[in-house]
Amino acid sequence: MSYVLGISAYYHDSAAALLKGGEIIAAAQEERFSRKKQDSRFPANAIRSCLKQAGISLEDLERVAYYEKPSLKFHRLLHTYFAFAPKGLSTFVTDMPHWLTDKLHVESELKRQLAALGLHRLPELSFFEHHQSHAASAFFASPFPHAAVLCIDGVGEWATTSVWQGRGASLTPLWQLDFPHSIGLLYSSFTYFCGFKVDSGEYKLMGLAPYGRPIYRDLILEHLLDLKADGTFRLNMKYFDFATGLTMTNAHFEELFGGPPRAPESEITQREFDLAASVQVVTEEIVMALARTIHAETGEPYLCLSGGVALNCVANGRLLREGPFKDIWVQPAAGDAGGALGAAYAAWHFDMKKARTTPVGDAMKGAFLGSSYSPEEIKAYLDSVGAMYRRLDGDAMPNEVGALLAKDNVVGWFQGRMEFGPRALGARSILGNPCSSETQSVMNLKIKKRESFRPFAPAVLAEKASEWFNLSGRSPYMSIVAPVLKRHCRETSDAEDALFGLDKLKVVRSTIPAVTHVDYSARIQTVHRDLNPRFHRVIEAFERLTGCPVIVNTSFNVRGEPIVESPRDAYACFMRTAMDYLVLGDFLLDKSLQPEWKDPRGQMEFELD
Numbered sequence: 001m002s003y004v005l006g007i008s009a010y011y012h013d014s015a016a017a018l019l020k021g022g023e024i025i026a027a028a029q030e031e032r033f034s035r036k037k038q039d040s041r042f043p044a045n046a047i048r049s050c051l052k053q054a055g056i057s058l059e060d061l062e063r064v065a066y067y068e069k070p071s072l073k074f075h076r077l078l079h080t081y082f083a084f085a086p087k088g089l090s091t092f093v094t095d096m097p098h099w100l101t102d103k104l105h106v107e108s109e110l111k112r113q114l115a116a117l118g119l120h121r122l123p124e125l126s127f128f129e130h131h132q133s134h135a136a137s138a139f140f141a142s143p144f145p146h147a148a149v150l151c152i153d154g155v156g157e158w159a160t161t162s163v164w165q166g167r168g169a170s171l172t173p174l175w176q177l178d179f180p181h182s183i184g185l186l187y188s189s190f191t192y193f194c195g196f197k198v199d200s201g202e203y204k205l206m207g208l209a210p211y212g213r214p215i216y217r218d219l220i221l222e223h224l225l226d227l228k229a230d231g232t233f234r235l236n237m238k239y240f241d242f243a244t245g246l247t248m249t250n251a252h253f254e255e256l257f258g259g260p261p262r263a264p265e266s267e268i269t270q271r272e273f274d275l276a277a278s279v280q281v282v283t284e285e286i287v288m289a290l291a292r293t294i295h296a297e298t299g300e301p302y303l304c305l306s307g308g309v310a311l312n313c314v315a316n317g318r319l320l321r322e323g324p325f326k327d328i329w330v331q332p333a334a335g336d337a338g339g340a341l342g343a344a345y346a347a348w349h350f351d352m353k354k355a356r357t358t359p360v361g362d363a364m365k366g367a368f369l370g371s372s373y374s375p376e377e378i379k380a381y382l383d384s385v386g387a388m389y390r391r392l393d394g395d396a397m398p399n400e401v402g403a404l405l406a407k408d409n410v411v412g413w414f415q416g417r418m419e420f421g422p423r424a425l426g427a428r429s430i431l432g433n434p435c436s437s438e439t440q441s442v443m444n445l446k447i448k449k450r451e452s453f454r455p456f457a458p459a460v461l462a463e464k465a466s467e468w469f470n471l472s473g474r475s476p477y478m479s480i481v482a483p484v485l486k487r488h489c490r491e492t493s494d495a496e497d498a499l500f501g502l503d504k505l506k507v508v509r510s511t512i513p514a515v516t517h518v519d520y521s522a523r524i525q526t527v528h529r530d531l532n533p534r535f536h537r538v539i540e541a542f543e544r545l546t547g548c549p550v551i552v553n554t555s556f557n558v559r560g561e562p563i564v565e566s567p568r569d570a571y572a573c574f575m576r577t578a579m580d581y582l583v584l585g586d587f588l589l590d591k592s593l594q595p596e597w598k599d600p601r602g603q604m605e606f607e608l609d
Contacts, residue, residue, distance in 0.1 A: 002352070003060050005047065006344030008067040008133075008336050010106060012199060013038045015337035015420075016046040017369075018054055019344045022354055024141065026050035027369040027420040029337045032565035038200065042113045043340075049371045053417075058119035065126040065347035067133040067339030070106045072157035126347045130156025130339065131176065131307070134331075137342030138306035139166035140349065140356060141363040142329040148300040150290060153307035153335075154184035154199070161290070165298050169349040169356040174297070180243045181234050183286055184309050186225065189240060190279040192248035194272045195262030199308075206314055207454050209280035210519035211501055212273030216257065220282050223256055227282075231289030268453070273501055280314060287315045288323060295324040303328045306342070310334040310479075311422065313523050317481040321470070332367045332477035333421035341420075366476060366531035368427055370418030373567055378584045381567045388593040391586050398534055401431070401583060402541025405551055408433050409580040410447060412556055414570045415534055419563070423478045424555035425525060426459060426535035428563045428570070430579065432514060432552035433542075434458055439514035439552055440505075446578040450559040453502055455523065458515035459553035461539050462526040468512070468550060469524055478525040478553075484510050489520055514552050525553060572599050 006017040009030075017027035026049070031037050033045030051057060111122055128136070134151040149164035149171070160182035163174040188198045191205045227233040237243060239253040254260050262272055291303065303325040305316070311334050320328055331338050348354050382389055392400055404411055413429045424430075430447060432439045434456075444452050457478050458469075465471055471482040489510045496507045510516040529536045543549040556564045558577060564570045567584050574582040574589070575597035582589040 002062045002348075003054070003056060004063045004065060004344045004347050004352075005050070005061050006065045006067065006340040006342070006347070007043060007047070007110065008338075008340040008343070009042050010040055010109075011068070011336065012040055013336045014040050014043040014046070015333070015340040016043045016050050017341035017344050017420075018050040019348055020054060022348050022356070024341065024363055024365065024369060026053035027333070027341055028371060028418065029420070029562075031562040032370070032418065035562060035569070037560060037562050042109070044113065044117060047117065053371065058114065058117055059121060061119075061123045063124045063126060063347050063352065064110070064114065065128065065343035066106065066110060067128060067336070067343040068106075068130045069127050069157055072129065124351075126343070126351050128343050128346045128350075129159070131159040131162040132171070132173075132346060133339040133342030134306040134334075135162065135164040135166075135171055135173075135304075135342065136345040136349070137333070137338040138304035138310075138329070138331040139164070139171055140345040141331060141341065141359070142302075142304045143359055143362045144302040144304065144327075144329065145358045146300060147302035147304050147329075148294045148298045148325075149304045149306070150294060150310075151305070151307040152183050152287070152309035154188060155179045155182055160184065163290075163294055163297075165300065166304065169354065171349075177232060180237060180240070181225075183283060184307070185240070185242055185248070186235060187279060187283055187309065187312075189242065189248040189253070190275055193253065193257070193261045194275055195264045195266060195268075197264070198248060202308070203311070204451065204454065205276045206280060206312055207517075208268070208273060208276040209314070210277070210517050210521070211453060211504055212270070212275070212277035214278040214281040215274050216278035217281050219256065220278055225282075227286065227289070229289065230293040231286055231291075233286065268502070270501055283309070283312060284315045284318050287312075287319060291319055291323045291325065301326040304331070305329070306331040306334045306338060308335045313479050314481045314521070316479055317521075320473075320480055321482070327473065329362065330477065330479040332364060332423060332479065335422065337421065364420075364477070366528070367419045367421050367423070367425055368417040368532070369420040370427075371565060372417045373585065375585055375587075378567045378587055381571070382584070382587060382589075385571065386595045387571065387589060388595070389584075389587040389589045392588055393586055395537060397583065397586060397588065398537035399541045400588060401538045401581075402545060404581055405431055405433050405538075405542050406545040408436050408439070410439075410443060410578070412570060412574050412579050412582040413535075413538075414556065414564065414567065414582070414584045416532075418565055421477070423525075424553065424563055425476070425478065426527060426532045426553060428556040428565075429459075430554050430556050431538070432456070432554075434512040434514040434550050434552050435546060435548055437508050437513045442578070443514075443552065443554060448554065448557075448559055449577070452505060455517045456515050456552045456554050457523040457525055458512060458550045459525045459527050459535070459539060461536065461543070461549040462528045464543075464549040465524065465526045469522060471524055471526075474528070475524045475526045476528055476531060478523055481521050481523045484512070484516050484520050484522055488512065489516075512548065512550050515550065572597075575599075
């Protein structure tokens, strides 16, 4: 049986993915093992994990594929520096040594790193363009036999937006927009200006948008970009510094929006709320216009999406409800980590000339593609730290957890194989009661240790989702935002409607307030019995007690920390926070019964996200 290893590394969020006979059997991000968020280093730990899951060695690999073409990226950087010269000279001087010694020589570095892992017989090595990897990860993992494909991100080698047509084992490029004209970099510029971390805080900006008013929309469209009816556009680089500088925006941008960027961690003002709302609306308008154009050009009934902007689940929700396509499918690992999977697919279908079998549902297996731990391994760890636990088998654990959630307890939930991609989907999750008005603030401030404005996602029984949300179809990867149905919402008073900014958080808007955002929307995960049966049974148990088939699901980590990978990570996070209970496989732990915690690794400190 042929094995293909895909790798993304050296730029952002490195990962490894493994195909067996064209089927995804393992995928993981390096950050989960190194505990460095969005780790860009060679994914040695992720590769070892994938090989372990498959029960093979490096010598069994037929091909290794890399998700970018470094020489093309280097060409783009040189072209940009010369085009904007003499501006950006200091950045050029800073960047070039790294390129000339490291990044330009990725092929030799990959060979060196693979040899260090113990690979003596180097298989064939394939390189694919960044957006080609994105497109392959979206189409070949999708449930569609043919589809249009839209990739939108910051920038790959040159492409920032690209359009493809997938049919069978072929993926044909149709057209692209090139750097510096980028939706992703436009959105990241506002992320930076609003005081959040670029390439990390964009989801915060999306969560902040409903608190504001899109009063800057016309200003953005008048000054920052020239948007055509077909969705193509050009940025006015007078206002941006990302092409050559060390920041995203400049003095012209500051003048346009009334002052300097917000300092990170400082108070969020109405300006930031309104800026977030405005750029979110503009982004949605661009995505909708692009979708209409692609549909008209290709005639395809289905659309696949990938690239970092495909994680804008608000835009995805609009696209699903209002767009021209019969259905859409978003690659759950839509960012650079998913490029590892796309590269492996590209090698399998393009270089090795293998046929494609359209998967039933999709090929991602619920995104449960990462590492797992046996009961013996979990027990051994718990005993090593003197943890107190009970073992519950069969339905006893889901029933117990459902009852704990109904009593407003917050539960860490660690089960089976780790998720691939940025979302926790019921394998490495923190769970709560959505019916309590206190859950959001408790989980944000005491457990996640993050900003209070950030919403939580509902995990809902798939068969009950249409009874609670304006959602038709599946959303197993938490990639769609949809409104809460009106029959579950509460009418607000004039005084409540007049509130601005974070004061809106105080208003109870539905019977599931912990997962209802201030605009009555929710980022939905439909939980399917066939993909995650034990998690499904937890929600069923909660519904039997409360009448509500929804629970809160957020990622098992604290702010700035990668999602937990191992029982050790999970127990440490549990003990450092105000979680009430922890489930590790078949083992249930009550916080009040645990011994005093002294982390053998010392106090873990993570960079702010």
